[in-house]
Amino acid sequence: MKSTMSLVKPAMRGLLAKRLRFHLPIAFGLALVAAVAFKFTVTEPRKQAYADFYKHYDSMKEFSAMREAGVFESVRPTGK
Amino acid sequence: MLHLTAGRVAGLLSRRGVAAFSTSGVKMASHGGVTEQTDMSVPLYCDRLDTPLPDRPYKDTLSAADKSLKQKEKGPWNSLSKEEKLALYRIMFNETYAEMKKPTGEWKTVVGGIFFFIGFTGLVVLWQRYYVYPPHPRTLDDEWQAMQVKRMLDMRVNPVEGFSAKWDYEKGQWK
Numbered sequence: 001m002k003s004t005m006s007l008v009k010p011a012m013r014g015l016l017a018k019r020l021r022f023h024l025p026i027a028f029g030l031a032l033v034a035a036v037a038f039k040f041t042v043t044e045p046r047k048q049a050y051a052d053f054y055k056h057y058d059s060m061k062e063f064s065a066m067r068e069a070g071v072f073e074s075v076r077p078t079g080k
Numbered sequence: 081m082l083h084l085t086a087g088r089v090a091g092l093l094s095r096r097g098v099a100a101f102s103t104s105g106v107k108m109a110s111h112g113g114v115t116e117q118t119d120m121s122v123p124l125y126c127d128r129l130d131t132p133l134p135d136r137p138y139k140d141t142l143s144a145a146d147k148s149l150k151q152k153e154k155g156p157w158n159s160l161s162k163e164e165k166l167a168l169y170r171i172m173f174n175e176t177y178a179e180m181k182k183p184t185g186e187w188k189t190v191v192g193g194i195f196f197f198i199g200f201t202g203l204v205v206l207w208q209r210y211y212v213y214p215p216h217p218r219t220l221d222d223e224w225q226a227m228q229v230k231r232m233l234d235m236r237v238n239p240v241e242g243f244s245a246k247w248d249y250e251k252g253q254w255k
Contacts, residue, residue, distance in 0.1 A: 053240045062236065069234035
């Protein structure tokens, strides 16, 4: 046993490696969780929204409505 | 100013008192006149958190009682009473670490000043609003904004997830 006068020698090397061993897996895990969360809260609902929008989309009807509202410069509303 | 020769500069210096430059002194008050100067060429005492042992003891000139105490200090310290130990400390040092670190309450002045000037700035901005700003552009009127919203809906701006997606085109109202 050591005498009561001397202390344990502190760790002098490998401090960064020890820190990385602890923190890198956590960092990777959190990054992965963030990516997965984003996928399922943002991209999948967005893809679904677009699919639903275009499932019953009548482009000619929308075009006519826009034309009548007078937003186009190439075609005037039917009337003039 | 540009044609100041060396001779003229020396003349100016001599009139201001070259004594100030020959000794390593420092004027304590800045505006003209002869003031008490601390001699910077000898060790000085300072109360600093990062300097635990200043260059010289606090009390330079010891009274007779202090001198006898210093003699007693050369013997075994167990024979010193608590008051004597404190007196010896106060001979060496002006303030203890606890006294140096004592909170000053300066932060209240700082925060108060911050709020005061933010308030004053608010008044300035209010005055600007009524006396400096030009009249509103017409695009900020309610009528114009309503026409703008109608045109955006007619153009089907962001119809999937955004602006026009929130408008019910059949009923003609917001969803």
